[in-house]
Amino acid sequence: MLKKVLLHIDQCERWEMVLKNAQNLMNQYEQRSTPYRIEIVANGEAVAEYALTNLDLQTAMGELMTQNLRFIACNYALEAAGLTLGDIFPFVEVVPAGVVEIADRQLEGYAYIKP
Amino acid sequence: MLKKVLLHIDQCERWEMVLKNAQNLMNQYEQRSTPYRIEIVANGEAVAEYALTNLDLQTAMGELMTQNLRFIACNYALEAAGLTLGDIFPFVEVVPAGVVEIADRQLEGYAYIKP
Amino acid sequence: MLKKVLLHIDQCERWEMVLKNAQNLMNQYEQRSTPYRIEIVANGEAVAEYALTNLDLQTAMGELMTQNLRFIACNYALEAAGLTLGDIFPFVEVVPAGVVEIADRQLEGYAYIKP
Numbered sequence: 523m524l525k526k527v528l529l530h531i532d533q534c535e536r537w538e539m540v541l542k543n544a545q546n547l548m549n550q551y552e553q554r555s556t557p558y559r560i561e562i563v564a565n566g567e568a569v570a571e572y573a574l575t576n577l578d579l580q581t582a583m584g585e586l587m588t589q590n591l592r593f594i595a596c597n598y599a600l601e602a603a604g605l606t607l608g609d610i611f612p613f614v615e616v617v618p619a620g621v622v623e624i625a626d627r628q629l630e631g632y633a634y635i636k637p
Numbered sequence: 638m639l640k641k642v643l644l645h646i647d648q649c650e651r652w653e654m655v656l657k658n659a660q661n662l663m664n665q666y667e668q669r670s671t672p673y674r675i676e677i678v679a680n681g682e683a684v685a686e687y688a689l690t691n692l693d694l695q696t697a698m699g700e701l702m703t704q705n706l707r708f709i710a711c712n713y714a715l716e717a718a719g720l721t722l723g724d725i726f727p728f729v730e731v732v733p734a735g736v737v738e739i740a741d742r743q744l745e746g747y748a749y750i751k752p
Numbered sequence: 753m754l755k756k757v758l759l760h761i762d763q764c765e766r767w768e769m770v771l772k773n774a775q776n777l778m779n780q781y782e783q784r785s786t787p788y789r790i791e792i793v794a795n796g797e798a799v800a801e802y803a804l805t806n807l808d809l810q811t812a813m814g815e816l817m818t819q820n821l822r823f824i825a826c827n828y829a830l831e832a833a834g835l836t837l838g839d840i841f842p843f844v845e846v847v848p849a850g851v852v853e854i855a856d857r858q859l860e861g862y863a864y865i866k867p
Contacts, residue, residue, distance in 0.1 A: 527855045532654065532752055538658045539762065539796055546828050546849045566654055566752070592773035596662050619661045625642045625748035637762055637796070637867045647769065647867055681769055681867070713776050734776045740757045740863035751866045 525551060526632040527559040530624055532566030539637040541582050544591060562628060565620030566594035570603050576627055580611060587613045596620030628633040640666060640673040641747040645680030645739055654752040656697050659706060673705055676742060680711035680735030685718050687725040702728045710739060711735030755781060755788040756862040760854055769867040771812050774821060788820055791857060795826035795850030800833050802840040810841060817843045826850030857861030 527547055531540045544560055551558040564572065571579050572595055583593060593614045600606070600616065607616065617623045630633055642662055646655045659675055666673040679687065686694050687710055698708060708729045715721070715731065722731065732738045743749055759775055760772045774790055781788040794802065794830060801809050802825055821846045830836070830846065837846065848852045858864055 525855060525859075527851070529751070543795075543851045547851050547855070550849045550852045565658075578841075596661075596845075598657075617663045619670050621642070621658045621662050621750055622665045623660070625640060628748040629640075629746075631859075632750055633858040634864055635851060635854050636758070647866070670812045680773075689856050711776075713772075733843040734780045736757070736777050736865055739782045740755060740777070744755075744861075749864055 523556075524588065525556055526627070526630070527558070528561045528563060528624060528627045529632050530620075530631040530634065530636045531564050531568045532620075533565060534571055536616065536637055537571050537579055541579070541586060543635065543637050544586055548586070548591065554564040559632075560569055560591040561594055561623075561632065562592070563594045563596070563617075563623050563627075567599075567603070569595045569599040569610075572614045573605060574611065583611065584613065594620070594623060596623070600617065615623050638671075640671055641742070641745070642673070643676045643742045643747040643749050644679060644718045645735075645749065646677065646683045647648050649683055650752055651752055652683065652686050652694055656694070656701060657699055658750065658752050663706065670715070671732045674747075675706040675708070676698060676709055676738075676747065677707070678711070678732075678738050679734050682714075684710045684714040684720065685727075688720060688723055689726065693748045698726065699728065709735070709738060711738070734738045753786075755786055756857070758791045758793060758854060758857045758862040758864050759785070759820070760850075760864065760866045761792065761794050761798045762850075764797055764801055766867055767798065767801050767809055771809070773865065773867050774816055778816070778821065783787060789862075790821040790862045791824055791853075791862065793824045793826070793847075793850050793853050795829040797829075797833070799825045799829040799835065799840075803835060804839055804841060813841065814834070814843065824850070824853060826853070
């Protein structure tokens with residue numbers, strides 16, 4: 523059965539934990555040959571780590587990013603941070619509101635985890 | 638379709654984020670003419686911000702409060718904070734235990750978000 | 753109806769709140785004669801508080817632990833903390849990955865709460 527998990531982050535200092543959580547999910551699902559979809563939804567100040575100028579996490583994020591793991595940014599949060607599409611990693615998808623995305627995904631059967 | 642979302646807060650410093658999240662949900666659902674119910678459930682120390690003496694957030698909370706957005710307080714947390722019904726904003730509803738409310742609402746189809 | 757609730761903890765300083773949340777759930781469900789299952793899932797640094805050397809919380813945890821409340825530890829987190837089965841409270845159950853446990857339980861109808 524397809525496993526669907528959403529990881530929510532709204533504080534910069536939690537990125538390391540979120541990425542480790544995503545890696546652990548992927549390791550386990552791949553070991554078990556379980557199909558999965560993971561979404562990492564960032565809103566609040568946490569979207570700042572999507573900026574192209576962020577050299578710390580870009581490699582770690584890029585290595586995780588696959589067809590089965592998506593990075594999402596809240597557009598309200600990008601605007602509040604003064605970031606536009608051209609300022610963030612090209613693999614990040616933008617949604618109008620992170621909280622609407624989180625609510626919709628739970629309705630679609632995604633488990634919610636807030637590291 | 639009716640969208641139902643519960644925002645959970647148990648730390649005072651997260652109130653600003655919770656209220657912004659609620660505002661963004663409302664903006665989006667109203668733009669899309671989507672009916673919705675939002676519950677903000679406060680337990681732990683976060684209930685202190687419901688006190689009548691709190692001048693910082695009262696206006697912001699009052700402006701959000703509508704038929705579709707309810708503010709809830711955990712009674713265990715109010716007791717721990719030494720607050721009674723007479724000490725808190727009249728628009729706040731009190732439940733016996735915030736955690737029971739959160740669990741029950743998820744069973745009723747509410748999405749859970751912890752800012 | 754059986755109520756199922758999962759409490760998630762990944763930061764040491766949140767243990768007191770998590771245990772209080774669990775106690776409040778149990779008090780309410782017992783008052784209402786509602787059958788329940790509670791799982792406390794610790795990952796990240798929070799597993800350190802399961803160590804036998806932790807004298808602060810051992811009594812509080814032991815008193816909560818019943819047939820209906822289980823303490824879970826993430827094995828990835830135990831490894832990262834340098835802890836083995838022999839180093840932690842005997843009432844703690846170990847799962848391969850805390851995040852997989854959290855996702856699976858939500859699929860089984862557990863409400864998720866992150867104190």
